[in-house]
Amino acid sequence: MAAELLEFGYLFVVLALTGAVALKLGLSVIPLYVVGGVVVGPYVAGRFGLPYVANGEVVALLAEVGIVLLLFFLGLEFSLDRLRAAQSNIGRAGAIDLVVNLPLGVAIGLALGWTLVEAFLLGGIVYISSSAIVTKTLIDLGWIADPESEPILGTLVFEDLAIAVYLAVVTSLVLGGEGGLVVIGRSLAIAFGFLGVLLVAVQYGTGLFTRVLDVENEEAFVLRTLAVVIPIAGAALALGVSEAVAAFFVGMGFSTSGHRETIERRLTSVRDVFAAIFFFWIGLGTDPTLLAAAAVPLVVAVVLTTPAKVFSGYLGGRVYDLSTHRSLRVGVGLVPRGEFSLVIAALAASGSTQVMREVIPAFAVGYVLVMSALGTVLMQRSDLVERLVFRGGSAGPDT
Amino acid sequence: MTVYESDLPGVGKKHEVELDDGSRLVIVTHNTGKREVFRRESADSDSERLFELSDDLARQVGTLLEGAYFQPVKTTDIETLLGGNTLLEWVEVGTESDVAGKTLGESDLRQVTGASVIAIERGDEVITSPGGDAVIEAGDMLVVIGPRDACRDFVSLVKGV
Numbered sequence: 001m002a003a004e005l006l007e008f009g010y011l012f013v014v015l016a017l018t019g020a021v022a023l024k025l026g027l028s029v030i031p032l033y034v035v036g037g038v039v040v041g042p043y044v045a046g047r048f049g050l051p052y053v054a055n056g057e058v059v060a061l062l063a064e065v066g067i068v069l070l071l072f073f074l075g076l077e078f079s080l081d082r083l084r085a086a087q088s089n090i091g092r093a094g095a096i097d098l099v100v101n102l103p104l105g106v107a108i109g110l111a112l113g114w115t116l117v118e119a120f121l122l123g124g125i126v127y128i129s130s131s132a133i134v135t136k137t138l139i140d141l142g143w144i145a146d147p148e149s150e151p152i153l154g155t156l157v158f159e160d161l162a163i164a165v166y167l168a169v170v171t172s173l174v175l176g177g178e179g180g181l182v183v184i185g186r187s188l189a190i191a192f193g194f195l196g197v198l199l200v201a202v203q204y205g206t207g208l209f210t211r212v213l214d215v216e217n218e219e220a221f222v223l224r225t226l227a228v229v230i231p232i233a234g235a236a237l238a239l240g241v242s243e244a245v246a247a248f249f250v251g252m253g254f255s256t257s258g259h260r261e262t263i264e265r266r267l268t269s270v271r272d273v274f275a276a277i278f279f280f281w282i283g284l285g286t287d288p289t290l291l292a293a294a295a296v297p298l299v300v301a302v303v304l305t306t307p308a309k310v311f312s313g314y315l316g317g318r319v320y321d322l323s324t325h326r327s328l329r330v331g332v333g334l335v336p337r338g339e340f341s342l343v344i345a346a347l348a349a350s351g352s353t354q355v356m357r358e359v360i361p362a363f364a365v366g367y368v369l370v371m372s373a374l375g376t377v378l379m380q381r382s383d384l385v386e387r388l389v390f391r392g393g394s395a396g397p398d399t
Numbered sequence: 400m401t402v403y404e405s406d407l408p409g410v411g412k413k414h415e416v417e418l419d420d421g422s423r424l425v426i427v428t429h430n431t432g433k434r435e436v437f438r439r440e441s442a443d444s445d446s447e448r449l450f451e452l453s454d455d456l457a458r459q460v461g462t463l464l465e466g467a468y469f470q471p472v473k474t475t476d477i478e479t480l481l482g483g484n485t486l487l488e489w490v491e492v493g494t495e496s497d498v499a500g501k502t503l504g505e506s507d508l509r510q511v512t513g514a515s516v517i518a519i520e521r522g523d524e525v526i527t528s529p530g531g532d533a534v535i536e537a538g539d540m541l542v543v544i545g546p547r548d549a550c551r552d553f554v555s556l557v558k559g560v
Contacts, residue, residue: 142446145439325443
């Protein structure tokens with residue numbers, strides 16, 4: 001027990017240190033937690049005979065809780081009413097984003113000679129922008145006060161919903177494995193059956209959710225929330241259904257219970273601890289030498305998906321009637337990828353083929369490291385991007 | 400005045416207030432309670448961050464702005480431009496003032512300066528359109544109308560400086 005506790009302490013020391021570096025440099029913590037995990041994990045520190053954190057079951061379990069809480073919070077912020085209220089704009093900008101970026105990723109995967117499921121995983125990883133990094137950068141740069149923040153955040157809301165549906169489908173495809181169409185069909189049916197029941201339950205169970213959380217005591221409140229979310233996510237996974245999507249739906253249920261703000265206030269730090277362990281765990285499982293195997297897809301993906309995201313975001317900005325100048329910023333603002341690409345990578349790692357188990361997770365880590373940094377830099381230097389795109393201001397006055 | 404409200408999913412809410420000069424004050428209220436206040440010069444320019452306040456401070460400053468603690472109804476130096484060169488001015492009569500204790504007629508302020516006294520405020524009492532026999536006392540607030548220069552002369556004379 002002493003050895004395990006010491007190792008666990010080591011994990012938190014590394015998280016605290018990398019977090020401090022991120023804070024100091026004004027960067028997002030996500031890529032740095034991942035790098036921290038890689039460096040003190042079995043593939044780097046372990047190989048050099050230094051003390052390392054093993055990629056054990058405990059860390060994996062806590063990381064799983066991190067995924068569940070990340071998606072739970074996403075559901076909490078997500079409201080169907082909000083989507084309905086801004087329906088036309090969010091829907092159109094989000095649809096453009098989806099039809100440009102997801103198929104592009106799938107096409108890259110197929111061009112690399114991967115199977116359809118593998119390519120679909122790649123599509124998801126390159127499609128989904130990082131809500132955490134984008135929102136943080138919007139606030140840091142003050143874009144939050146400008147009109148471009150609306151299509152950017154609106155597109156993120158659409159992506160949240162898209163990723164829920166996507167994860168539900170892909171989990172069945174990956175866990176269904178090589179069982180053929182019948183097995184996949186059955187697991188899809190179970191997934192949508194389970195999620196459908198859950199969706200109905202959260203739609204009509206608002207009263208129950210409200211009563212469960214009707215308690216003043218902070219500790220009781222936190223424990224009750226976890227006592228609802230985690231068992232439901234666990235039940236989903238036991239049935240081969242995405243635990244992340246189940247957590248997302250539970251979050252949606254809580255969002256209308258009138259307790260949303262209290263949950264956010266009291267559980268944000270709980271989520272942050274587990275999410276940090278999740279990012280660290282992703283790093284633990286990453287063998288840097290495998291990055292070499294993923295180098296080709298990585299370069300191709302960065303070169304193709306960056307402009308594609310800028311382009312789709314630009315069109316999204318135009319949907320909101322923004323000027324060309326502001327629309328371009330919408331595109332640039334959606335470039336960072338992060339937590340959800342890693343959630344998809346974690347799912348891929350439980351797959352059956354060598355590409356899923358090794359290449360895609362390594363690819364995702366490399367891709368997120370590049371895109372989180374590149375996206376943030378592009379946002380900070382959006383003036384240069386503008387000059388590059390509009391060739392020295394020949395675009396003329398804003399229209 | 401128009402106020403525009405919009406949702407910032409995952410962040411909070413944004414309010415934009417149109418100012419008289421065409422610029423906009425942008426107030427971002429974070430879900431955490433933090434307020435950030437920006438000013439955007441024109442529709443095309445970028446917002447400039449002015450300051451940020453915690454929830455508690457923002458409420459405190461908000462009540463101050465609202466005027467809950469102090470309503471600046473009268474001060475010794477209020478003046479209102481009525482258009483052209485005409486001013487409406489409030490002047491307090493100092494204790495050392497030469498005119499204190501005289502009637503309006505005796506002081507002959509209108510002839511000397513060119514500005515007319517249209518009301519005398521004395522505590523809660525207001526004497527409107529005072530006649531030549533109205534007595535000016537130290538501490539009175541005289542409401543005066545006249546050309547800018549005349550008002551300036553009037554002020555220096557009455558304040559006794």
